Amino acid sequence: MADPLKTADITGNAAADLTAAAPEAAVAELPPEVVAQSLGEYVRAYVARIRAGESGVLPVVMAMVAIVVVFQVISPNNVYLSPGNLVNLFQQSAVIMVLAMAEAFALVLGEIDLSIGFVGACGAAITVQLIQPATTNWPWPLAVVAGLLFCLVFGAIQGTLITRLHLPSFIVTLAGYLVANGLFLKILLFGPFSGYPNLIGQTDNLHFIYNLMWGTIDPVVSWIGAGVVVAALGGFIWFSDSRRRTSGLVAPPASLSLIKIGLIAVVAIVVVGICNLNRGVLIVQEGVPWVIPIVIAVLAAWTILLGRTKYGRYLYAIGGNPEAARRAGINLSVVRTTAFMLCSFTAGIALLLYASYLNGMSNNVQAGYYVLYAVAAAVIGGTSLMGGRGKPLHGVLGGLVIGAIYNGMYLLALSFEWQYIVTGLVLLAAIIIDAVSRRGSTSGSVSRV
Amino acid sequence: MxxxxxxxxxxxxxxxxxxxxxxxxxxxxxxxxxxxxxxxxxxxxxxxxxxxxxxxxxxxxxxxxxxxxxxxxxxxxxxxxxxxxxxxIETVYQDLALADNLDIVQNMFLGRERLRNGLLDEDSMERSAAETLSSLRVTTVRSIRQPVASLSGGQRQSVAVAKAVMWNxxxxxxxxxxxxxxxxxxxxxxxxxxxxxxxxxxxxxxxxxxxxxxxxxxxxxxxxxxxxxxxxxxxxxxxxxxxxxxxxxxxxxxxxxxxxxx
Structure with a gap:
């Protein structure tokens, strides 16, 4: 007698569960800032999305915390979180960050560019060679332009082959990788330091390139600069959000805008604060390294290009649905070719920072697997390998994660064998995250798989 | 006849x-x-x-x-x-030609974006898209800023039609x-x-x-x-x-x- 009742109860529960799950699933598909009218709603929508597998930047932050805790505990003398090492970590990450922002142009299209490590290295080597006082002694602006121009041309050739001849980008850029690797070694051989052109010397040009990574900004100027950046960004966020709110457009609640601005301010204060601590061992060494504003400038420029211009919109459209883009009258060949040019160009900036970090160029430059770091960084940050989804900010966040691992392994003096293995595993983990997050969600590029 | x-x-x-x-x-x-x-x-x-x-x-x-x-x-x-x-003459193809990763406004203006000072004028585009959608009484979407991937088949069709009729x-x-x-x-x-x-x-x-x-x-x-x-x-x-x-x-x-x- 109790049995049928029990069954009825179970089915009743099941039905209730099903109906309860449906609206939650619908909410989970939407970005929280699109549907939320208040902070409470935003938090609920965000939790629903995490449950549905759309976790946003949360895994990056969690991975970062885990990495920092582990390395802080196991690093010799707990040196990992010392100001000196943190600044060093920023500097090492900067190359990967900029390279990952470069790779974003290819990844958003659903393509990949394996060549950018050595293409950028060629550009940087050209710059370093041209400013050598013993030979050409070019002024640094001209030498930098020449190096970046090389990258643009190389990217244009690869992009043209990929778009006009419909060749797979994987193969074209793999060939480009080998060609650029050879060219790079050739370029190194010129001049008096055959094989090892460096930045040692007393000319302003050499100093300038060296300072890209090692130069620091006076602590007071650092604080003022950070204040100006936070005020400008915060003001922009606040005024554009509140204008949208008052004109009835889709906008986040005011409390959320304030939290965003607060987070930016906290990050700025922490970064500048750490950099302004004296990290010198024998002499006073303090201030924000030049490389941080350089990375922020690249991030700002490419965020505006991708997020707020027609060109960026077309890039995402092509990555999401090339046929829709074609029918909308978008010139696919031009957009895709220029994307590969911008990819190589940005890589030129990244490897110039690398040259500055190494105080010159040599065949020790591990540009080959820096590309893999860059791809992994972009994917860890949230960019999809399948195209249509990704932001420059993803490269910066992912680059910080990779840099944190790289730096930790360096402190532990892990051998090269282990570094290779860890690099491989990190790349694999990134791809698994990408695949799992796509399977868990309905948005983004899932329909193209 | x-x-x-x-x-x-x-x-x-x-x-x-x-x-x-x-x-x-x-x-x-x-x-x-x-x-x-x-x-x-x-x-x-x-x-x-x-x-x-x-x-x-x-x-x-x-x-x-x-x-x-x-x-x-x-x-x-x-x-x-x-x-x-x-x-x-505007065409709504069977495959709709919408980019899943873009939101409704972005899809409706794809290829004909409005600019202000060289940058995309999102506010003005969003306002026009909302007007067109409400004139067609397409009201079931939660937000016109949601990606097209999250829409039902009928909603997608509505977006594709709205995209077609927006241009006089x-x-x-x-x-x-x-x-x-x-x-x-x-x-x-x-x-x-x-x-x-x-x-x-x-x-x-x-x-x-x-x-x-x-x-x-x-x-x-x-x-x-x-x-x-x-x-x-x-x-x-x-x-x-x-x-x-x-x-x-x-x-x-x-x-x-x-x-x-x-």
Missing amino acids: TTAQVATEEPLLKIRELDKHFGPVQALYHVDLDIPPGQVTALCGDNGAGKTVLTKCIAGIYQIDHGQVSWEGHPVHIHNARDAARLG SKLVLMDEPTAALGVVQTRMVLDLIRRLRDKGLAVMVISHNLNDVFEVADNIAVLYLGRMAVQDKASNFDRQSVVEYMTTGGLGRSSGRPAKDS
């Missing part, structure tokens, strides 16, 4: 003796078609009858070999999709708008088609589904093996006769209706 129609009202789009071939295959042969303004014209035909080819000729995707095309009484040549758009278009071509939809979603799209007509737009719907055809169409045109078998007011057809035109190109003996008179 086709000629009677022409006499009473100048068609928006008039096609005469249109030929189109692909290599040795004659896809369309001497096709005549009138699309009157402010009405829904259904284009029927079996698979391979040439419906899609004819649509693409009108939309400027294909070039016609021979024939005359008049738009509002003036002869025109439609060389590409931009020419068609300039005349006011006069004729909307729809390729199998209800093919992939369920009952409720189909109803939503048919209502939308009626609303387009009420706004004074001409609509040409390609469809296999005779239920849908009889529900919304004012006129029916049937293609059979690349030829226009018949075009007439929907009230002069019944299901049986449309099926016969689609399958045999003419009315058989069993129907008892007069053969086509053009």
Whole structure:
């Protein structure tokens, strides 16, 4: 007698569960800032999305915390979180960050560019060679332009082959990788330091390139600069959000805008604060390294290009649905070719920072697997390998994660064998995250798989 | 009856003796078609009858070999999709041509973004998109800033239609708008088609589904093996006769209706 009742109860529960799950699933598909009218709603929508597998930047932050805790505990003398090492970590990450922002142009299209490590290295080597006082002694602006121009041309050739001849980008850029690797070694051989052109010397040009990574900004100027950046960004966020709110457009609640601005301010204060601590061992060494504003400038420029211009919109459209883009009258060949040019160009900036970090160029430059770091960084940050989804900010966040691992392994003096293995595993983990997050969600590029 | 129609009202789009071939295959042969303004014209035909080819000729995707095309009484040549758009012809393809990763506003303005100081003017685009959607009474979407990937089939179709009518278009071509939809979603799209007509737009719907055809169409045109078998007011057809035109190109003996008179 109790049995049928029990069954009825179970089915009743099941039905209730099903109906309860449906609206939650619908909410989970939407970005929280699109549907939320208040902070409470935003938090609920965000939790629903995490449950549905759309976790946003949360895994990056969690991975970062885990990495920092582990390395802080196991690093010799707990040196990992010392100001000196943190600044060093920023500097090492900067190359990967900029390279990952470069790779974003290819990844958003659903393509990949394996060549950018050595293409950028060629550009940087050209710059370093041209400013050598013993030979050409070019002024640094001209030498930098020449190096970046090389990258643009190389990217244009690869992009043209990929778009006009419909060749797979994987193969074209793999060939480009080998060609650029050879060219790079050739370029190194010129001049008096055959094989090892460096930045040692007393000319302003050499100093300038060296300072890209090692130069620091006076602590007071650092604080003022950070204040100006936070005020400008915060003001922009606040005024554009509140204008949208008052004109009835889709906008986040005011409390959320304030939290965003607060987070930016906290990050700025922490970064500048750490950099302004004296990290010198024998002499006073303090201030924000030049490389941080350089990375922020690249991030700002490419965020505006991708997020707020027609060109960026077309890039995402092509990555999401090339046929829709074609029918909308978008010139696919031009957009895709220029994307590969911008990819190589940005890589030129990244490897110039690398040259500055190494105080010159040599065949020790591990540009080959820096590309893999860059791809992994972009994917860890949230960019999809399948195209249509990704932001420059993803490269910066992912680059910080990779840099944190790289730096930790360096402190532990892990051998090269282990570094290779860890690099491989990190790349694999990134791809698994990408695949799992796509399977868990309905948005983004899932329909193209 | 086709000629009677022409006499009473100048068609928006008039096609005469249109030929189109692909290599040795004659896809369309001497096709005549009138699309009157402010009405829904259904284009029927079996698979391979040439419906899609004819649509693409009108939309400027294909070039016609021979024939005359008049738009509002003036002869025109439609060389590409931009020419068609300039005349006011917009097409909603079966695959809808929406980018899943972009939101509704971004899709509606794709390729025709508004700029302010060289940057995208999101506020103005969002306002116009919202106006168009509400004028079509597309109200089921939660937010016009949600990515198209999160929409249902009917909502996607609505977005694609809204995208097509936003540009002062006069004729909307729809390729199998209800093919992939369920009952409720189909109803939503048919209502939308009626609303387009009420706004004074001409609509040409390609469809296999005779239920849908009889529900919304004012006129029916049937293609059979690349030829226009018949075009007439929907009230002069019944299901049986449309099926016969689609399958045999003419009315058989069993129907008892007069053969086509053009």
